[in-house]
Amino acid sequence: MAxxxxxxxxxxxxxxxxxxxxxxxxxxxMLLAERPPEALTVDAIVEAAGVAKGTFYYHFQGIEELAxxxxxxxxxxxxxxxxAARLELPDPIARLSFAFTQFLDxxxxxxxxxxxxxxxxxxxxxxxxxxxxxxxxxLTEAIDQGRLTVRDVEMAADIVLGIWLQVVRSSLERRxxxxxAGQALRAVLRALGA
Numbered sequence: 122m123a124x125x126x127x128x129x130x131x132x133x134x135x136x137x138x139x140x141x142x143x144x145x146x147x148x149x150x151m152l153l154a155e156r157p158p159e160a161l162t163v164d165a166i167v168e169a170a171g172v173a174k175g176t177f178y179y180h181f182q183g184i185e186e187l188a189x190x191x192x193x194x195x196x197x198x199x200x201x202x203x204x205a206a207r208l209e210l211p212d213p214i215a216r217l218s219f220a221f222t223q224f225l226d227x228x229x230x231x232x233x234x235x236x237x238x239x240x241x242x243x244x245x246x247x248x249x250x251x252x253x254x255x256x257x258x259x260l261t262e263a264i265d266q267g268r269l270t271v272r273d274v275e276m277a278a279d280i281v282l283g284i285w286l287q288v289v290r291s292s293l294e295r296r297x298x299x300x301x302a303g304q305a306l307r308a309v310l311r312a313l314g315a
Contacts, residue, residue, distance in 0.1 A: 141176060145167075145172060146187070148170035150233070152169060153237060153240060154240060162184075163177055191237070195241060199251075203223070221305070225292075229292050235293055239289055257277075260281070260313075263315070269314050281313070
């Protein structure tokens with residue numbers, strides 16, 4: 122009789138659960154990019170993921186928990202784009218410019234990610250608060266250095282995020298212009314009086 126490796130069997134089970142959770146998370150991401158959480162059903166998620174309803178509930182307590190996991194994943198993608206720049210760029214305008222163009226380039230190259238960000242902008246999430254906090258820190262530093270004519274940090278953040286969101290929406294509806302990120306960044310910097 123063959124010896125059963127219980128440790129390996131447990132590892133295989135963990136790997137399978139992780140793959141299934143990732144499958145559900147991916148289906149949730151795709152669906153949340155198309156509609157807000159309140160318009161999403163567990164039935165739609167399990168159909169898109171190709172799993173049973175009980176499997177969904179094994180991994181998530183409900184739509185809210187799934188949406189939070191998708192938001193966390195989105196936040197991690199933002200952090201991946203920005204961490205190096207936040208550490209390497211001492212100039213707040215350079216950090217803002219880098220973040221703006223990186224986010225816009227990512228949105229243009231990944232429409233699902235872009236739709237998810239646009240959908241997420243309608244509801245305050247932890248990742249949205251984090252992005253706004255980083256943006257406001259850079260804007261505050263630039264304002265304190267006298268490098269922006271817009272003196273209200275909330276208004277400055279609204280300008281940056283508003284232009285970014287509208288440009289992303291437009292890029293989802295039609296083919297983006299060449300150097301769209303550069304053109305949009307120049308518009309943001311002009312609007313801020315940089």
